Amino acid sequence: MASLLWGGDAGAAESERLNCHFSNLVHPRKNLRGIRSTTIPNIDGSLNMEENDEDDVVDLAANSLLNKLIRQSLVESSHRVEVLQKDPSSPLYSVKTFEELRLKEELLKGIYAMGFNRPSKIQEMALPMMLAHPPQNLIAQSQSGTGKTAAFVLAMLSRVNALELFPQCLCLAPTYELALQTGRVVERMGKFCVDVEVMYAIRGNRIPRGTEVTKQIVIGTPGTVLDWCFKRKLIDLTKIRVFVLDEADVMIDTQGFSDQSIRIQRALPSECQMLLFSATFEDSVWQFAERIIPDPNVIKLRKEELTLNNIRQYYVLCENRKDKYQALCNIYGGITIGQAIIFCQTRRNAKWLTVEMMQDGHQVSLLSGELTVEQRASIIQRFRDGKEKVLITTNVCARGIDVKQVTIVVNFDLPVNQSEEPDYETYLHRIGRTGRFGKKGLAFNMIEVDMLPLLMKIQDHFNSNIKQLNPEDMDEIEKLEY
Numbered sequence: 001m002a003s004l005l006w007g008g009d010a011g012a013a014e015s016e017r018l019n020c021h022f023s024n025l026v027h028p029r030k031n032l033r034g035i036r037s038t039t040i041p042n043i044d045g046s047l048n049m050e051e052n053d054e055d056d057v058v059d060l061a062a063n064s065l066l067n068k069l070i071r072q073s074l075v076e077s078s079h080r081v082e083v084l085q086k087d088p089s090s091p092l093y094s095v096k097t098f099e100e101l102r103l104k105e106e107l108l109k110g111i112y113a114m115g116f117n118r119p120s121k122i123q124e125m126a127l128p129m130m131l132a133h134p135p136q137n138l139i140a141q142s143q144s145g146t147g148k149t150a151a152f153v154l155a156m157l158s159r160v161n162a163l164e165l166f167p168q169c170l171c172l173a174p175t176y177e178l179a180l181q182t183g184r185v186v187e188r189m190g191k192f193c194v195d196v197e198v199m200y201a202i203r204g205n206r207i208p209r210g211t212e213v214t215k216q217i218v219i220g221t222p223g224t225v226l227d228w229c230f231k232r233k234l235i236d237l238t239k240i241r242v243f244v245l246d247e248a249d250v251m252i253d254t255q256g257f258s259d260q261s262i263r264i265q266r267a268l269p270s271e272c273q274m275l276l277f278s279a280t281f282e283d284s285v286w287q288f289a290e291r292i293i294p295d296p297n298v299i300k301l302r303k304e305e306l307t308l309n310n311i312r313q314y315y316v317l318c319e320n321r322k323d324k325y326q327a328l329c330n331i332y333g334g335i336t337i338g339q340a341i342i343f344c345q346t347r348r349n350a351k352w353l354t355v356e357m358m359q360d361g362h363q364v365s366l367l368s369g370e371l372t373v374e375q376r377a378s379i380i381q382r383f384r385d386g387k388e389k390v391l392i393t394t395n396v397c398a399r400g401i402d403v404k405q406v407t408i409v410v411n412f413d414l415p416v417n418q419s420e421e422p423d424y425e426t427y428l429h430r431i432g433r434t435g436r437f438g439k440k441g442l443a444f445n446m447i448e449v450d451m452l453p454l455l456m457k458i459q460d461h462f463n464s465n466i467k468q469l470n471p472e473d474m475d476e477i478e479k480l481e482y
């Protein structure tokens, strides 16, 4: 291991940590791409919040990491699986137990030590294909949290030869932090695999030219991996047996990563097993997947259809921001609220509303884009645990984050795009936070008069009925139920 370090400085300590043999990786407190870390707002009443009028942009990589940090267990998917097998006559049954996969004893021990009892839906379908002889290529899509990482980690750990001291499995992830998360799964699942080691090809882990890399599994970001393979010649791609492209949807969202991944893939031997995973499957992801994975089996979960059918939508006409706040208080006082998420368009509005509500004695928390991912994860966790009943947020929370007990969504500001037109997708995703899994939900839109035409467009677009509510009419408000 000493040969992999580059001196006795702080960097060496970092490198030592990154190259360790399944040691406990400490997650470095770093910010993700696109997340500004300047000031962290105090939401404890002592408000030194800097005024920042920026809209928060949705960062796919940050959302993906956030989901991993707050997820405690498998997301049970009830969606239909579609399987397109490369060779339909090949007898690749799905499996119901891990034993049926004839995994190495030490892997079964690792799986059970992680508390897994049986394969998830995606694992049930994908593992027989991934572990088949000869190895088969696979493109797999399944929503976030359904067990994809565990599936391909199992495939990598099944195929490594601990006695051969060179990289045999290569996994590309879109960010430093996501690579570390995958590495942790390799560590935990491979806990009983003696002499199997993982190495991180990520920025900051600088390895001297000519160093011999002896670890069998390399996880990294495309840029650094490319550098290690072609410039520094640390990895011999012709010896790679399993190539994994994780989070393909996030990957193609990042400038340059598709091309870099394709360059790496082109240098792999034809017998290398190629696996691609993605939580979503838009056309662009599909086109990329087909370019990079030759002759694949395909597993897809049908998309979750977000609908507005079981959500009752209302709007309240207001003169200004103060007026909107008053209406919100009336609604809040008039009905029993489980938990509510309130969306604002800008950070400035979100902060203003947080202060107002706190001064009125409400327990609220604020989630906006300048927080680190770890801070956001902890806020969402507290909200999930019911420690706060109201979460005020910008668009950072519109997608992907699942808090089941939310019964009310408030659009304190309507979502609009840069051309000042309604942002229908975001509306659907915001409102879709409530009324999930057949439960009923309520949505309120606080509308200043000039925004009314936009609300009407939203109503037409979704062909749904958004009813006007008089915020002074407490009788009517009290009759609302969900």
Ligand SMILES: Nc1ncnc2c1ncn2[C@@H]1O[C@H](COP(=O)(O)OP(=O)(O)OP(=O)(O)O)[C@@H](O)[C@H]1O
Residues within 6 Å of the ligand: 064, 067, 068, 071, 072, 073, 074, 075, 114, 115, 116, 117, 118, 119, 120, 123, 142, 143, 144, 145, 146, 147, 148, 149, 150, 151, 279
């Ligand atoms: N068969 C299983 N039984 C029980 N828990 C599981 C099983 N497979 C995975 N998990 C757990 O479920 C959670 C989600 O799994 P995993 O991270 O593999 O999902 P994912 O689909 O890769 O998510 P993402 O799209 O965010 O990458 C993790 O906490 C993991 O430990």
